[in-house]
Amino acid sequence: MLPHSTLFILLCVAHLPAPSPALPFEQRGFWDFALDGDGGGMMMRDEEEGSAIEELPPPELPICPFGCQCERRVVQCSDLGLTAVPKGIPADTKLLDLQNNKITELKENDFKGLTNLYALSLVNNKISKVHPRAFVPLRYMQKLYFSRNLLTEVPKNLPPSLVELRIHENRIKKVAEGAFSGLGSMNCIEMGGNPIQNSGFEPGAFKGLKLNYLRISEAKLTGVPKDLPDSLHELHLDHNQIQAIELEDLKRYKHLYRLGLGFNHIRMIENGSLAFVPNLRELHLDNNRLSRVPRGLPDMKYLQVVYLHSNNISQVSINDFCPLGFGMKKTFYNGISLFGNPVNYWEVQPATFRCISDRLAIQLGNYRK
Ligand SMILES: *[C@@H]1O[C@H](CO)[C@@H](O)[C@H](O)[C@H]1NC(C)=O
Ligand SMILES: *[C@@H]1O[C@H](CO)[C@@H](O)[C@H](O)[C@H]1NC(C)=O
Numbered sequence: 001m002l003p004h005s006t007l008f009i010l011l012c013v014a015h016l017p018a019p020s021p022a023l024p025f026e027q028r029g030f031w032d033f034a035l036d037g038d039g040g041g042m043m044m045r046d047e048e049e050g051s052a053i054e055e056l057p058p059p060e061l062p063i064c065p066f067g068c069q070c071e072r073r074v075v076q077c078s079d080l081g082l083t084a085v086p087k088g089i090p091a092d093t094k095l096l097d098l099q100n101n102k103i104t105e106l107k108e109n110d111f112k113g114l115t116n117l118y119a120l121s122l123v124n125n126k127i128s129k130v131h132p133r134a135f136v137p138l139r140y141m142q143k144l145y146f147s148r149n150l151l152t153e154v155p156k157n158l159p160p161s162l163v164e165l166r167i168h169e170n171r172i173k174k175v176a177e178g179a180f181s182g183l184g185s186m187n188c189i190e191m192g193g194n195p196i197q198n199s200g201f202e203p204g205a206f207k208g209l210k211l212n213y214l215r216i217s218e219a220k221l222t223g224v225p226k227d228l229p230d231s232l233h234e235l236h237l238d239h240n241q242i243q244a245i246e247l248e249d250l251k252r253y254k255h256l257y258r259l260g261l262g263f264n265h266i267r268m269i270e271n272g273s274l275a276f277v278p279n280l281r282e283l284h285l286d287n288n289r290l291s292r293v294p295r296g297l298p299d300m301k302y303l304q305v306v307y308l309h310s311n312n313i314s315q316v317s318i319n320d321f322c323p324l325g326f327g328m329k330k331t332f333y334n335g336i337s338l339f340g341n342p343v344n345y346w347e348v349q350p351a352t353f354r355c356i357s358d359r360l361a362i363q364l365g366n367y368r369k
Contacts, residue, residue: 063088073116077101085110092116099123099145106134106155119143123166130155146170147190154179162186168215169193177204184208192217192236201225216240217260224249224261236260238284245269245294250276258282262307269294278302286310286337293320298355304332309363310340316348322355334358339365 064070065086068077073094077086082101089096091113103125110131111117117138128150135141141159147168154167154175160182172194180186186209197220204227211229215236222241230252242264250256256277266288274280274296285294286307293308293316306321321336333356338345345364353362 063090065089078121089114094118095120097121098125101125103127105129105131107131108133110134111137113137115139117141119145121145122149124148126150128152132156135159142185147193158183160184164188166190167194172196172200174200175202175205177202178207179205181208184210186211188213190215192219192239194219196220198223198225201227203227215260226252228252230255232256234258234260237264239263241265243267245273247271247273249273253277254279256280258284260284261288263287265289267291271295274300281305281332283307286340293317297321298323302332305335306333307335307337308341309337309365313338313341313343316343316352318349318352321352334361335363336361337363337365339363 064075065077065088067080067082068075068086070076070090070093073090073092074097075089075093075095076097078097079100082098082103084103085098085106089111093114094116096114096117096119099121100123103122104127106122106127106129108131111120111134114137118141120138120141120143123145124147126149127146130151135144135155135157138159138161140161142161142163144158144162144164145166146155147166147170149167149170151167151170151172152174153172158165158180162183163185164187166189168190169192172191173196175196180189189209189211190213192215194216196216206227206229209229210231212232213234214228214232215234216225217236217238217240219240221237222243224237224242224245226249228235232253233255235253235256235258238260239262242261244266245261245268247270250259250273253259254276257279259277259280259282262284263286266285267290269285269290272295274283274294278300279302280300281302282305283303284305284307287310290308290311290313292313297303297306298319298321316338321333336353336356338348348364353359356362
């Protein structure tokens with residue numbers, strides 16, 4: 001259970017890739033609270049802090065909503081067929097799990113008194129309506145998991161304490177200006193799987209956010225959105241319909257470590273675009289329509305992983321990856337994938353990879369039609 005929690009935390013910290021071969025960074029599923037059992041590692045710190053309090057027996061008999069399990073300030077009400085948030089949730093609850101139910105709406109007083117709540121999972125319900133004051137009592141809530149519901153917009157008045165928001169697989173088509181305003185602690189937003197186009201983000205939609213991690217994969221984007229937070233370390237835009245990367249597209253995102261653009265329709269990456277992201281460690285461009293290796297890779301000092309497999313690259317030139325000149329420093333590359341391209345690999349000169357000490361880092365493979 002602990003490894004789960006550890007992964008879960010890492011996912012949102014935008015850690016630098018370890019010097020091991022990185023896997024394609026798909027979303028690794030949602031870390032269900034249920035899988036975490038009693039809350040796993042997430043709760044450890046809180047439990048330590050709370051230990052002094054727990055020496056005093058609670059003055060009242062413990063309460064717990066019918067059918068739920070309440071233990072150590074974790075309230076588990078998943079898979080109960082609930083159609084509304086149950087009443088009688090203990091006021092000291094830290095983690096409330098309501099996933100896999102049939103809740104349709106969050107009402108004004110559903111979370112009344114739950115000021116201690118740290119994490120709330122509403123994953124896989126049928127929620128289409130959230131009262132604008134529903135989250136007001138949740139003054140210390142840091143994690144809100146709202147994936148797989150029927151939301152058409154980002155809920156209003158999210159708690160300012162929020163650090164992580166997951167609203168993957170809803171029906172969001174529009175993010176209004178200021179939708180996240182006042183959320184100065186927010187670090188991570190997962191909002192893939194929504195039918196949103198570029199025009200769905202109003203100017204200023206992300207205003208005020210200092211995000212590290214943003215994922216808008218499996219949406220309907222046709223270009224890299226230009227108005228995302230400039231603090232981003234990780235940006236995942238895989239499985240969209242992006243056609244090209246134009247010169248200015250990445251200008252704002254100079255802190256990026258990881259950029260996911262796999263499974264798009266990219267034919268062209270304008271010369272010079274990558275110079276705007278000099279700190280990039282991982283670049284995923286696999287499963288696109290590129291006919292050449294993008295320009296600028298030799299100048300990217302920290303680049304470790306470049307996925308270019310399953311494109312339309314018919315030619316790889318000697319200076320596509322490595323800096324010019326003899327005696328140049330070895331670079332950090334530990335994963336270059338080129339398989340699934342129509343290039344004849346025997347025609348790729350070995351010197352193309354002269355700056356890479358570990359030959360196993362290069363995956364050429366065979367092209368199959
Ligand atoms: C991009 O740069 C390469 C050399 O680095 C050059 O051959 C090519 O003509 C350039 N393409 C454009 C459209 O400027
Ligand atoms: C692949 O590239 C060639 C030119 O190198 C082009 O003629 C062809 O149309 C491209 N195929 C696709 C599917 O884009």
